[in-house]
Each structure stands twice: as structure tokens, then as C-alpha cells.
Amino acid sequence: MTLPIFLVGARGCGKTTVGLALALAQGCEFIDTDHWLQEEVKQSIATIVDNEGWDGFRAKETAALEAVTAPARVIATGGGIVLSEYNRRFMREKGVVIYLCAPVSVLADRLEAFPEEGQRPTLTGKPISEEVSEVLALRDALYREAAHYVVDAALPPEQVVTDIEAALQLARAS
Numbered sequence: 001m002t003l004p005i006f007l008v009g010a011r012g013c014g015k016t017t018v019g020l021a022l023a024l025a026q027g028c029e030f031i032d033t034d035h036w037l038q039e040e041v042k043q044s045i046a047t048i049v050d051n052e053g054w055d056g057f058r059a060k061e062t063a064a065l066e067a068v069t070a071p072a073r074v075i076a077t078g079g080g081i082v083l084s085e086y087n088r089r090f091m092r093e094k095g096v097v098i099y100l101c102a103p104v105s106v107l108a109d110r111l112e113a114f115p116e117e118g119q120r121p122t123l124t125g126k127p128i129s130e131e132v133s134e135v136l137a138l139r140d141a142l143y144r145e146a147a148h149y150v151v152d153a154a155l156p157p158e159q160v161v162t163d164i165e166a167a168l169q170l171a172r173a174s
């Protein structure tokens with residue numbers, strides 16, 4: 001049975017974009033925790049945060065992670081999923097975790113082009129580039145702690161998929 005594959009990384013690193021392509025290539029099901037949760041509660045993340053604060057959203061996000069975890073699935077996670085030690089350990093123990101790593105400039109350019117504010121309400125109230133830099137500095141170590149493999153997510157999506165597939169071959173051979 002194929003272990004679930006968890007994609008982690010900052011907002012805009014491509015978890016959703018690459019995850020869909022990877023699932024197609026692997027013949028797996030694709031699930032995105034942000035999309036799954038918004039569909040489940042019929043509210044945007046911005047609305048959940050307005051009503052319940054970030055702590056309320058984080059509790060729902062952990063429940064979503066547990067609910068969607070199953071074999072033969074590629075699971076794109078939210079950018080802040082690694083903030084919880086429980087989530088980090090859960091993903092490492094249940095599946096293969098891949099960190100899609102990209103520099104601040106790449107992330108900020110993508111987020112400025114496609115802000116998707118309903119799904120990505122501001123975390124700091126600061127301009128995008130400043131926020132990305134500040135948040136990545138705090139989280140990079142957590143992504144690395146959670147991940148079994150790190151890939152360069154600044155490359156084109158097809159190349160990122162190929163690199164993840166190479167990592168998965170290593171994981172399956174070990």
C-alpha cells in the first residue's frame with residue numbers, strides 16, 4: 001500500500017499546483033487541506049479567522065489533516081500546518097513528507113500575482129514581501145523538521161514533480 005505523501009512549505013511554494021500534478025503522475029488521489037476544510041465548513045479561511053481567530057482555524061486544520069490522511073493520497077497542506085508539533089509528528093509517522101522550499105523573492109512574486117485573499121488572510125498585517133520574509137524565517141526550521149525530503153520549489157512545476165518522484169523512489173527503496 002502506498003503511504004500518503006504530504007507536501008509542506010510556505011504560502012505560494014506550489015503545494016496545491018505541484019500536488020495536483022504529482023497525484024496525476026502517481027495515479028493517486030489529490031486532497032488539499034485548505035480546500036477540504038473550506039468546503040467542509042462552507043466558509044473561507046478569512047471568515048473562519050474573523051469569527052474564531054487563528055487558534056480556531058488551527059484546531060480545524062489539525063482535524064482536517066487527520067480526516068484526509070489515507071494511503072495513496074497526495075495531501076497539499078496549509079502553509080502553517082507545521083506550527084503544531086502534533087501535526088509535524090503525525091505527518092512524519094503516517095507518510096512521506098516533502099518540503100517545497102523556495103526563496104522569499106519567488107514566494108512574494110507568486111503571492112503578489114495571485115493573492116487569493118479568502119484563503120490567505122494576512123498573518124502579520126505587513127506588506128507581502130515583508131510578511132513572507134518574517135514568516136519564513138520563523139518556519140523554515142519547522143518545515144525541515146517535519147520533512148523527509150526537501151526539493152527546490154523555484155523550478156518549473158514539472159521539474160518539481162520529477163524531483164519529488166526521485167525522492168519517493170529513494171523512500172520506497174529504503
Ligand SMILES: Nc1ncnc2c1ncn2[C@@H]1O[C@H](COP(=O)(O)OP(=O)(O)OP(=O)(O)O)[C@@H](O)[C@H]1O
Nearest residue numbers: 010011012013014015016017079110114155156157
Ligand atoms: N513551480 C512553480 N513555478 C511557477 N509558478 C508556480 C509554481 N508553483 C506554483 N506556482 C504559482 O504560484 C501560485 C501559488 O501556488 P499554490 O497555490 O500552488 O501555492 P501553495 O503552496 O498551495 O499556497 P498556500 O499555502 O497558500 O495554499 C499559483 O498561482 C501557481 O500557479
Ligand SMILES: O=C(O)C1=C[C@@H](O)[C@@H](O)[C@H](O)C1
Nearest residue numbers: 011034078079080119120121
Ligand atoms: O501560512 C499560513 O499560516 C497559512 C497558509 C494557507 O495555506 C492557509 O492554510 C492559511 O491562510 C494559513
Ligand SMILES: [Mg+2]
Nearest residue numbers: 015016034076
Ligand atoms: Mg495551497
